[in-house]
Amino acid sequence: MENMLQEESGKYLWMKPLNAFRNYLKARHYDPKARNWLARTVNPQTGMIKVSPNAYSPDFTLELLRYALSIDAEEAVWAQANRKAPRFQLLGLKEVMAISLLWGRYAYQEPFTALREYKEIFEQGKRYPIPDDYEIYERKDLDVSLSMEVPFVDRHFNDFVEGLRDSSAAVGDSERLVEKNGIYYTDANTADEFSLDDEGVELFFDFELDRALEYYGPHTDTAPSEVVHYLIRYGAAQINKGGHSEWDRILRVGNQIHRHGLKPYLHDAKALVERLTEIFNLHRLEHLYVIEAPPMPRSMLQLKAAA
Numbered sequence: 001m002e003n004m005l006q007e008e009s010g011k012y013l014w015m016k017p018l019n020a021f022r023n024y025l026k027a028r029h030y031d032p033k034a035r036n037w038l039a040r041t042v043n044p045q046t047g048m049i050k051v052s053p054n055a056y057s058p059d060f061t062l063e064l065l066r067y068a069l070s071i072d073a074e075e076a077v078w079a080q081a082n083r084k085a086p087r088f089q090l091l092g093l094k095e096v097m098a099i100s101l102l103w104g105r106y107a108y109q110e111p112f113t114a115l116r117e118y119k120e121i122f123e124q125g126k127r128y129p130i131p132d133d134y135e136i137y138e139r140k141d142l143d144v145s146l147s148m149e150v151p152f153v154d155r156h157f158n159d160f161v162e163g164l165r166d167s168s169a170a171v172g173d174s175e176r177l178v179e180k181n182g183i184y185y186t187d188a189n190t191a192d193e194f195s196l197d198d199e200g201v202e203l204f205f206d207f208e209l210d211r212a213l214e215y216y217g218p219h220t221d222t223a224p225s226e227v228v229h230y231l232i233r234y235g236a237a238q239i240n241k242g243g244h245s246e247w248d249r250i251l252r253v254g255n256q257i258h259r260h261g262l263k264p265y266l267h268d269a270k271a272l273v274e275r276l277t278e279i280f281n282l283h284r285l286e287h288l289y290v291i292e293a294p295p296m297p298r299s300m301l302q303l304k305a306a307a
Contacts, residue, residue, distance in 0.1 A: 008304055012089055014078075017071045020130045021090075025064065030137040034060040038262070040106070040253055047153030049253075053144055057267040058108040064113060065091075065099060066128035069121045076122070093118075094201050101196075102239055105247070107254030107263065111216045111227035115209060141296035149306040151280040152256065162255045163248035164188075166229040178244060185244040188232045193240050200236030208234065223253050223258050 001017050004012040004095035028034045036057045039050040044245045056064070079086040091099075100114035118127045161167040166186040176187040189197075212230065216222055228251065231237040239247055257263060260279055265272040 008240075014075075014186075017130075018088065019073065021067055021071060024067070024130050024134065027134055027136040030139050030142040031060075031135075032137075032142055032269070033051065033057070033267050034209070035142070036266045037272050038257070038266055040250060042152055042157075042253060043149070046149075047151065047157075048149040049152035050147055050149055051269050052147040053142055053269075058103070058263055059267060061108060062113070062117075063128075064122070065096075065117060067130050069096075069118060070126075070128045070295045073121050073127070093205055094196050094198070097201055097204070097231070097236070098196055101227055101231050104224040105250055105254060107224045107257040110224060111222055111230065112209075112212055116213055119209075126131055146269060148273065150276045151275065154256070155281075156259065157252055157256055163252045164244055165248075166233060168180065168226075168229065169233060180244055183245070183248075185248055186229065186232065188244070189235060189238040189248075190243070191238040194243070195238050196231075196237060197236055204231075204234060204236050223255055225255055225258070259277070 001016065001022075004017060005016055032053070034057055036054045037051050039052060039054060043047050052184065072090050074084045074085075075088060093152070096114050096118045100109075100112050103109040104111055121128075161170075164185045166175050177183075178183045178187040193289060216226070228237070228247075232239070257266070260276075262272065264274065265275045
C-alpha cells in the first residue's frame with residue numbers, strides 16, 4: 001500500500017485515507033488506554049467479575065467511528081463533485097445502526113450516539129481528521145497477563161428491569177413476553193444471528209431517527225440499553241434464535257456499568273479496581289449478593305399485585 005501511494009501518476013492517492021486509518025488502528029491496538037478492562041461475564045457463584053484487557057474502550061471505539069465516517073463523508077463529497085459512484089464505503093446506514101445498538105448493549109454510549117455522529121458528519125459537515133502525530137504501541141505495552149477479580153453483583157443486579165425487559169412497554173402493559181425455563185423476557189424478532197432488517201432500517205432513518213434523537217438528546221442519564229429496547233420494539237433489530245438469555249445477561253452487566261457510573265474508568269484497570277472496591281466498601285450492607293434471578297413477573301401489573 002505504501003508503495004502504491006508513492007506511484008508517480010498519483011492514481012492510487014484515493015486510498016491514502018484508508019491507509020492512514022489502518023496505520024492509526026495498528027498503532028493503538030496495544031495501547032492499554034484504548035482497551036476496556038472489564039470482562040463481560042460475571043461469576044455466578046461469587047458475583048465477582050474479572051478486570052483484564054478486553055475489547056476496545058468506549059472512547060476509542062467512538063474515536064474510530066468518527067474517523068471512519070469522516071473518511072466516508074469526504075469520499076461521498078468527491079463522488080458527488082465528480083458525478084461518479086463512491087470508490088469505497090466503510091460503513092453504511094445499517095452498520096451505523098448496528099454499532100449504536102451494540103454500544104447500548106455493552107453500555108458504551110448514550111442511546112443512538114452512533115446515529116447522532118452519522119448525522120453530524122454527513123448532514124452538518126463535521127469532520128474528524130486522523131492525527132498526524134501519535135504514539136505507536138507494541139505488544140509488550142499491553143499486559144495481557146493482568147487479571148484480577150473484583151465485586152460486581154449487587155442486590156439490584158437481578159431486578160427484572162435490568163435485563164432483556166422493556167420497562168417502557170411494561171408500564172403500559174403492552175410488553176410482548178416470551179418464557180424460557182421459567183423466566184420471562186421481552187419477546188423479540190429472531191433470526192439465525194443478530195441482524196437488522198433492511199426495510200426496518202430504512203423506515204427508521206426516514207421517519208423515526210429525528211424523533212429518537214430529539215427525545216434522548218436532553219436525557220443524558222438515560223440507560224444506554226434503552227436503544228436496544230427501542231429498536232427491538234420498532235422491529236428493526238433481530239436477535240439470534242434462542243439468544244434471549246444471553247442478551248439478558250449482557251444487558252445486566254451493561255446496566256450495572258451505567259448504574260455505578262463505571263464508563264469513565266473502563267479504560268484504566270487501576271482506577272476501575274479502585275472504583276469498584278470503593279463502591280462495595282461504602283455500601284457493604286446495601287449491596288447484598290443475589291446471584292439467582294427469580295422468575296420474572298409477566299407485567300408491571302403483576303409486579304404491583306405481588307408487592
